[in-house]
Amino acid sequence: MNALRSKKALFVAAAAIIAIPSAALAGDGHQDNTWAAKQAIKGGQARNVILLIGDGMGDSEITIARNYQVGANGRLSMDKLPLTGAYTTYAVQKADPSKPDYVTDSAASGSGWATGHKTYNGAISVLPNEKPVPTILELAKKAGYKTGDVTTAELQDATPAVLGSHVINRDCKGPDAMATCAVNDKVNGGAGSIAEQLVQTKPDLLLGGGKQYFDQTVKAGQYKGLTVAQQAQANGYQVVTDAAGLTAASANKPILGAFAKNNMDLEWVGPKPTRTGTEPAKCAVNTARTASQPHLVDMADKALTVLDKQTRNSRKGFFLQIEGASIDKQDHAANPCGQIGETVAFDAAIKRVLQYQKQNPDTLVVVTADHGHTSQIVEDVTLGYTATLITADDANMTISYATADIAGSQQHTGTEVRIAAGGPQAANVLGVTNQTDLFFTMKRALGLK
Amino acid sequence: MNALRSKKALFVAAAAIIAIPSAALAGDGHQDNTWAAKQAIKGGQARNVILLIGDGMGDSEITIARNYQVGANGRLSMDKLPLTGAYTTYAVQKADPSKPDYVTDSAASGSGWATGHKTYNGAISVLPNEKPVPTILELAKKAGYKTGDVTTAELQDATPAVLGSHVINRDCKGPDAMATCAVNDKVNGGAGSIAEQLVQTKPDLLLGGGKQYFDQTVKAGQYKGLTVAQQAQANGYQVVTDAAGLTAASANKPILGAFAKNNMDLEWVGPKPTRTGTEPAKCAVNTARTASQPHLVDMADKALTVLDKQTRNSRKGFFLQIEGASIDKQDHAANPCGQIGETVAFDAAIKRVLQYQKQNPDTLVVVTADHGHTSQIVEDVTLGYTATLITADDANMTISYATADIAGSQQHTGTEVRIAAGGPQAANVLGVTNQTDLFFTMKRALGLK
Numbered sequence: 001m002n003a004l005r006s007k008k009a010l011f012v013a014a015a016a017i018i019a020i021p022s023a024a025l026a027g028d029g030h031q032d033n034t035w036a037a038k039q040a041i042k043g044g045q046a047r048n049v050i051l052l053i054g055d056g057m058g059d060s061e062i063t064i065a066r067n068y069q070v071g072a073n074g075r076l077s078m079d080k081l082p083l084t085g086a087y088t089t090y091a092v093q094k095a096d097p098s099k100p101d102y103v104t105d106s107a108a109s110g111s112g113w114a115t116g117h118k119t120y121n122g123a124i125s126v127l128p129n130e131k132p133v134p135t136i137l138e139l140a141k142k143a144g145y146k147t148g149d150v151t152t153a154e155l156q157d158a159t160p161a162v163l164g165s166h167v168i169n170r171d172c173k174g175p176d177a178m179a180t181c182a183v184n185d186k187v188n189g190g191a192g193s194i195a196e197q198l199v200q201t202k203p204d205l206l207l208g209g210g211k212q213y214f215d216q217t218v219k220a221g222q223y224k225g226l227t228v229a230q231q232a233q234a235n236g237y238q239v240v241t242d243a244a245g246l247t248a249a250s251a252n253k254p255i256l257g258a259f260a261k262n263n264m265d266l267e268w269v270g271p272k273p274t275r276t277g278t279e280p281a282k283c284a285v286n287t288a289r290t291a292s293q294p295h296l297v298d299m300a301d302k303a304l305t306v307l308d309k310q311t312r313n314s315r316k317g318f319f320l321q322i323e324g325a326s327i328d329k330q331d332h333a334a335n336p337c338g339q340i341g342e343t344v345a346f347d348a349a350i351k352r353v354l355q356y357q358k359q360n361p362d363t364l365v366v367v368t369a370d371h372g373h374t375s376q377i378v379e380d381v382t383l384g385y386t387a388t389l390i391t392a393d394d395a396n397m398t399i400s401y402a403t404a405d406i407a408g409s410q411q412h413t414g415t416e417v418r419i420a421a422g423g424p425q426a427a428n429v430l431g432v433t434n435q436t437d438l439f440f441t442m443k444r445a446l447g448l449k
Numbered sequence: 450m451n452a453l454r455s456k457k458a459l460f461v462a463a464a465a466i467i468a469i470p471s472a473a474l475a476g477d478g479h480q481d482n483t484w485a486a487k488q489a490i491k492g493g494q495a496r497n498v499i500l501l502i503g504d505g506m507g508d509s510e511i512t513i514a515r516n517y518q519v520g521a522n523g524r525l526s527m528d529k530l531p532l533t534g535a536y537t538t539y540a541v542q543k544a545d546p547s548k549p550d551y552v553t554d555s556a557a558s559g560s561g562w563a564t565g566h567k568t569y570n571g572a573i574s575v576l577p578n579e580k581p582v583p584t585i586l587e588l589a590k591k592a593g594y595k596t597g598d599v600t601t602a603e604l605q606d607a608t609p610a611v612l613g614s615h616v617i618n619r620d621c622k623g624p625d626a627m628a629t630c631a632v633n634d635k636v637n638g639g640a641g642s643i644a645e646q647l648v649q650t651k652p653d654l655l656l657g658g659g660k661q662y663f664d665q666t667v668k669a670g671q672y673k674g675l676t677v678a679q680q681a682q683a684n685g686y687q688v689v690t691d692a693a694g695l696t697a698a699s700a701n702k703p704i705l706g707a708f709a710k711n712n713m714d715l716e717w718v719g720p721k722p723t724r725t726g727t728e729p730a731k732c733a734v735n736t737a738r739t740a741s742q743p744h745l746v747d748m749a750d751k752a753l754t755v756l757d758k759q760t761r762n763s764r765k766g767f768f769l770q771i772e773g774a775s776i777d778k779q780d781h782a783a784n785p786c787g788q789i790g791e792t793v794a795f796d797a798a799i800k801r802v803l804q805y806q807k808q809n810p811d812t813l814v815v816v817t818a819d820h821g822h823t824s825q826i827v828e829d830v831t832l833g834y835t836a837t838l839i840t841a842d843d844a845n846m847t848i849s850y851a852t853a854d855i856a857g858s859q860q861h862t863g864t865e866v867r868i869a870a871g872g873p874q875a876a877n878v879l880g881v882t883n884q885t886d887l888f889f890t891m892k893r894a895l896g897l898k
Contacts, residue, residue, distance in 0.1 A: 030889050034492035037532075037876035041490070043483035059508055059535060060821070060864040067863070072539045072549040079881040083486075085533050086508060086867055090521045099844045100521040103828045372509070374825070377863030379552045382852040383833045395548045397863070402851035403831040414516070414826030414846070415509040416867075418535055420880075427486035431869075432528040440479050 040082035046364040046424040046445040048307075048317035049140075050353050051113075051438075053159050054078075054346050055106055056328030058372030058417045064336070064399060065343035067377070068283070071393040077351035078367045081420035085429040087438070088416050089371045094120035097128040102414040106328065107170040109370035109435050110162035116439035124158065124167045124194065130183065132166030132191075136439055138201060139448045140319035146310045147203040147318060148303045152264045152296050152342065153325030154210030156194040159370065163321055164206075165197035174213030174228065186220040199232040204254045204318075205306060207299040208325075211241065211258035232256045242292035246299070251306040257299070263326060265289040267345045270337025273385035273401055280388045280396045283337035296324060300349040304356050317363070319446065322349050331373040332409045334401035336387050339375065357423060364423040364445045366438065372415035374403045489531035495873040495894040496811040497756075497766035498589075499802050500562075500887075502608050503527075503795050504555055505777030507821030507866045513785070513848060514792035516826070517732070520842040526800035527816045530869035534878040536887070537865050538820045543569035546577040551863040555777065556619040558819035558884050559611035565888035573607065573616045573643065579632065581615030581640075585888055587650060588897045589768035595759045596652040596767060597752040601713045601745050601791065602774030603659030605643040608819065612770055613655075614646035623662030623677065635669040648681040651703060653767075654755060656748040657774075658709035660690065681705045691741035695748070700755040706748070712775060714738040716794045719786025722834035722850055729837045729845045732786035745773060749798040753805050766812070768895065771798050780822040781858045783850035785836050788824060806872060813872040813894045815887065821864035823852045 054061070066076050091101040091108035097118070101108070105121040112118055114135040115125050126132050141147045151160040156173035172181035174195045184190040191197050195213040198206055214229040223231040229239050237256040238249050249255045270283040294302075300322050307318040324346025330338030350367055357363045377397060378386065384402020391397050403411035419438070421429040425445040428437070503510070515525050540550040540557035546567070550557070554570040561567055563584040564574050575581050590596045600609040605622035621630035623644045633639035640646050644662040647655055663678040672680040678688050686705040687698050698704045719732040743751075749771050756767040773795025779787030799816055806812045826846060827835065833851020840846050852860035868887070870878040874894040877886070 030886070032492065032874070032877065032893060033879065034490060034874065034876045037879050038487060038490045040879075041483060041487045043481065058864075059866070060862065062535075063537065063863060063865045066537075067539075067549070067551055072537060072551065073883065075881060079535075082880060084535060084880055086511075086528075088512065088515075088521060090516075093844070100516070100842050102516055102521065102826050102840075102844070102846050372825075376821075376823070376825075376852065377551050378852055378860045380860065382860065383854065384831075384851055391551075393549050395542070395551070397551050400852060402833055403825065403827055403849060405832065411827045411829065411831065413509065414512060415507075416512045417508070418865075425481070425483065427483045428481065430482060430486050430489075431531060431533055432524060434522065437479070444481060 041427045042424045045447045047362040049364045051321045052367045053323045054369045055325045056373035057369040068391045076347045081422045083426045084420045086416040087419040092118045106158035112435040113438040114162040125162045130168045137163040144316045148205035148320040149203045151208035151323040155208040156210045159323045161194045164201035165194040174216040176216045195228045207257040209260035209264045212261045243294040251309045259293045268337045268341025271387045273387040278387040280390045296345045297348040336399045366421045368419035369417040372413040374410035376400045490876045491873045494896045495813040498813045500770045501816045502772045504774045505822035506818040517840045525796045530871045532875045533869045535865040536868040541567045555607035561884040562887040563611040574611045579617045586612040593765045597654035597769040599748045600657035600772040604657040605659045608772045610643045613650035614643040623665040625665045644677045656706040658713045660707035661710045692743040700758040708742045717786045717790025720836045722836040727836040729839045745794045746797040785848045815870045817868035818866040821862040823859035825849045
């Protein structure tokens with residue numbers, strides 16, 4: 001593990017510590033936060049809504065990232081949002097939607113916050129009866145707002161998919177992958193795969209991975225014979241595939257950025273947990289990461305720049321979703337440094353968003369997760385797999401993954417998760433709410449019918 | 450497991466569902482909570498502070514109890530507090546207090562909220578250098594407030610102990626148990642064991658278990674030869690040992706209620722998790738529970754009645770701590786129904802406290818935990834032990850314990866936990882704070898120097 005304690009890893013840690021100052025906005029307990037809290041509560045309408053979803057980023061995952069990156073008493077950018085609550089994430093059973101499914105997946109939970117309706121695991125913005133329901137992005141676009149959908153996963157993955165597509169099974173990502181969604185298939189008169197529907201919904205920005213599905217060929221209808229990417233181009237999209245292309249893309253036309261065949265590459269690597277634990281180690285930068293892929297903060301920055309420019313002379317602003325997707329995927333993979341690196345990258349995007357909000361206080365910013373996950377900070381080895389990391393405090397932190405074998409996929413958990421917000425309507429995250437309530441909060445903030 | 454699906458169990462569940470209405474105060478997302486939130490933020494001083502500690506009651510444990518008792522979309526009384534935040538619980542290393550210990554015990558975390566100082570695991574309101582520091586209860590008493598300390602554990606257990614005693618090791622519960630605390634031993638000129646110090650600090654109410662330590666004989670000083678209980682009586686305490694005695698106790702003198710030799714009996718019993726899971730079952734009332742023991746809500750009710758009566762004609766009110774202690778102990782024991790029953794009993798005490806607050810809005814109420822714990826809601830069997838319960842939703846919920854073998858003790862976890870509050874100064878729990886910050890919030894609320 002000593003190889004992991006490279007200069008690069010130390011540089012990453014040091015740079016981030018400098019970049020993220022300690023708790024300033026969150027009450028530090030020695031000063032009375034009452035007046036600041038009262039000021040933070042704003043009613044009325046927002047010009048913009050920016051939703052940041054840390055996939056699988058429960059309170060345990062946040063604490064792990066905080067301890068590692070800024071120390072136990074440090075504060076991440078996401079910790080600085082003034083208003084906070086707990087948020088229940090359960091799905092419902094397809095066969096009997098009056099009954100909960102206590103452990104949700106990202107599809108059901110995403111459909112919840114995107115549409116205001118609880119649904120079954122695997123559903124992409126369809127009800128338990130498989131009928132589509134409008135999403136916050138679709139409603140915002142219809143009302144004249146600009147829109148963006150950004151992720152480090154495939155753009156066809158559950159979280160980005162729920163905003164601009166409606167299929168009965170989350171696996172139906174492209175025209176060649178419709179086996180479980182006959183009713184949605186274009187050849188049967190349906191609206192098509194997730195990839196096809198996303199470009200038909202036509203957000204002003206679609207940035208992430210999943211290029212392979214945009215490269216599949218449309219099988220029926222007006223665009224038959226074209227790839228989904230070509231269909232997008234025919235409808236006015238600029239299609240870009242690397243960071244340089246993203247930088248160069250014009251703000252005057254919609255942008256489809258597909259930067260990886262599958263999910264985008266991981267930021268960090270580190271020790272693999274074992275049954276008996278590991279020697280303490282630091283995480284390192286993933287040198288195998290494709291250099292031409294933009295980081296999440298780069299995509300967030302481009303999205304904000306473009307959407308701001310496009311709406312500068314408009315009464316209405318934009319709706320933007322930004323997902324830190326591989327927090328979840330690396331928790332499934334029992335990869336602590338993978339998980340933490342993605343959380344830190346997500347937090348960098350949050351920092352950029354909060355800078356934007358500071359300049360544009362008529363912006364509602366919400367940071368939350370779609371469900372809890374497996375990883376736990378423990379004292380000792382467990383019945384599962386553990387690894388020990390050396391944190392920014394120069395102390396050892398042991399992380400356990402114990403809901404599945406290392407060869408399998410660690411399980412989601414059903415715990416309530418943190419939701420944090422600032423800006424108009426942010427007070428609606430206080431207390432205990434449902435992920436479906438977030439839809440209504442965002443809808444109210446944008447004044448949508 | 451069919452025996453568990455008894456009429457008694459069904460009655461318990463039904464009664465509780467009727468007793469606890471669904472989300473009224475917490476924003477339900479369809480109505481704008483902005484105005485109510487602004488109204489909920491009150492500065493200034495409180496007449497009373499009531500702190501409720503759910504030991505080991507992380508967000509996962511809260512969600513488990515909610516799902517079981519009132520259903521996933523139901524709301525516990527603790528869910529109805531208007532202002533919420535996340536709260537970090539880490540301890541520090543004794544040898545180098547500049548470094549965190551990421552997984553705290555109840556002693557270090559309790560010392561944190563009771564004194565405002567981070568300390569080492571096992572410390573009872575002493576600093577890492579083993580020196581005592583004043584507690585919120587001691588400061589409140591000194592300033593003329595009435596005080597109470599209530600628990601379902603032994604009164605000498607960490608959470609109640611940190612409010613009125615100072616020893617270097619949490620195990621030093623009575624005069625016969627001072628092996629690891631020579632410096633605190635009366636025979637060496639110290640302040641004595643936890644039991645002795647508690648009655649010397651003399652809160653107006655001390656209610657819980659741990660009778661065995663009050664029955665031990667004082668070994669030096671003024672009360673040498675008396676039991677600790679006799680010492681308490683000599684100093685004006687009424688000593689009661691059962692529910693009838695508690696009911697009959699006068700409000701005109703301090704009350705020491707020691708209702709069990711060790712911890713108080715559990716409320717519920719249920720299935721024992723196994724490596725391969727269990728058949729779905731319901732929890733049942735613990736028929737082995739000693740009928741003469743008061744429930745936590747009975748102790749809370751007596752404490753509120755007495756403290757309210759004692760302060761009716763005073764400008765200053767009271768400080769009261771109420772602990773749901775065996776949430777933690779039954780999570781350690783991998784006993785889901787034990788854990789849930791204690792959480793539900795704790796919530797009944799919270800309901801009583803919120804009724805008091807409604808009549809006395811100049812009361813700060815804080816509900817939080819001292820640390821997270823092992824139990825997780827999962828989809829399937831894990832590498833640990835699981836049991837499946839039939840919830841108030843008539844749906845199956847599977848709970849996993851996987852941080853230790855079933856014969857051992859499940860581990861605490863280092864996750865941030867929820868803190869919820871209402872009343873003057875409650876806004877200081879918003880965002881991300883430390884458990885030590887809670888000391889300063891309560892101190893400010895009571896106007897203590």
